[in-house]
Amino acid sequence: MRHLPPEPPGSEITAEPLYARRREFIKGAALFTGTAAAVGAGLQLLSGRPSGGEGGGAGPAPATPDAVARKARPQGPYDTDEAPTSYEDATTYNNFYEFGYDKGDPARNAHTLKPRPWTVVIDGEVARPQRVDVDTLQSWFPLEDRIYRMRCVEAWSMVIPWMGLPLAGLLKRVEPTSRAKYVAFTTLRDPQQMPGQRQAALDWPYVEGLRLDEALHPLTLLAVGLYGKVLPNQNGAPLRLVVPWKYGFKGIKSIVRISLTEEPPPTTWNLANAREYGFYANVNPEVDHPRWSQATERRIGELRRRPTLPFNGYAEQVAHLYAGLDLRANY
């Protein structure tokens, strides 16, 4: 025998219309919340950008090979005394299309790059062509610290303490022939290691070039590290070019080949859009990019723009290389 529970007193029974309204209200509130969340999430998904951090560009400091571990030394003749950009910013805000278009992509995706073992080919118009392991190449020269300004063509800039070897030393070692007028550089081409190369955004592999006198200039550096650490993948490990008076895209990353040539080499951004990216790409506040002014720049970490300096502030050292050259026509 089951006993039914006692009937509640009539006063406790919710009136029918009120009950229906309450249900209606709860349903409405749920639908309101669900819709608002869906609209917000959808918009965020379409417009937001993944924040850096996962895949941690800065992450733990990489193990520092002996070749790179060095003590800070007194300020050198080429160093700027401006405050360096934070390591975090310099290693999470990068243009490296081989790993994606977004500035945070290289730090997120470049872990697939294997910077060791790494062979560099030096060939073309040289008396002593080489195929050399990157660590061997480094061991030929004392490494130097250089605190340089870095100005991107997109009108932002950083100050980066690089570590590396002057390109001039390497070039002299391989003895350019009298026909050598230019130096062409090539980045690794390997879609397995560089997933961005599966899209034909640019003509892979990335190529860049300098006139021989630019390449031999004491400011021109082959960098193997920054901030006293070995170069992180997203910054162009294991070997990259740094030409501080030119826009950043000239600083080709992850170099596998250095060729001396008689003719000006084709260069990637120039092939992609010659009007916007010239071969010289000297930093010049007087010559605007077609789509924005180059007169000012935003230094990463600063709120206000600052004026851009001719040759990125290295005019005293490099202006003579361009004497008599129309910088507006040769941008």
Place this chain on the structure above:
Amino acid sequence: MASTPYPWLKPAVLVGGLSPLALLLLDLARGTLGANPIERVLNQTGLLALIILVASLACTPLKALLGWTWPMRLRKLLGLLAFAYAVLHFLVYVGLDQGLAVGAVLADITKRPFITVGFLALVLLVPLAVTSTNRMVRRLGFPAWQRLHRLVYVAAVLGVVHFLWRVKKDLTEPLVYACVLGLLLALRVAEAVRKRRARASLPAT
């Protein structure tokens, strides 16, 4: 019982539509927008303006195609939200990005086609926002109001062009918006043609 179905719909879309802005301001305050927060805020406000403007243009075709009427009740709200984000995008550009350098802004607007079209899109949205109230519809008369509000098609196209011309090499995203917008405008053209044919086939009276 509520007089309109789904009384929660408009407030929900308003709250959802403003939530990315709240999130953006929160991230800005926490300093989690990466190395170049100004660029992030600039890009995201512009993108939100474009997405919501395109969404506002989806309301009418949804009614024509599927017979849904509820999106029509959101059209004005979406248009005004898109306008608010577009204004914000412009203010971020002038104030934060250019540091109130009016000369540089004017030079940009006159010399750089991508900024010219973006600015023009914003200017076109102003009369639409001003005349978005029911009172303004009555004052202008519906046919005139409708003609005026067709400017939204021009503004949306200019917005997509602004985005297309801005990117360096990665055209995928702007092209997605171009395709969606193209589809929405094509549906309108098809609908107009259908109506005209229907009228033409009526016996002359």
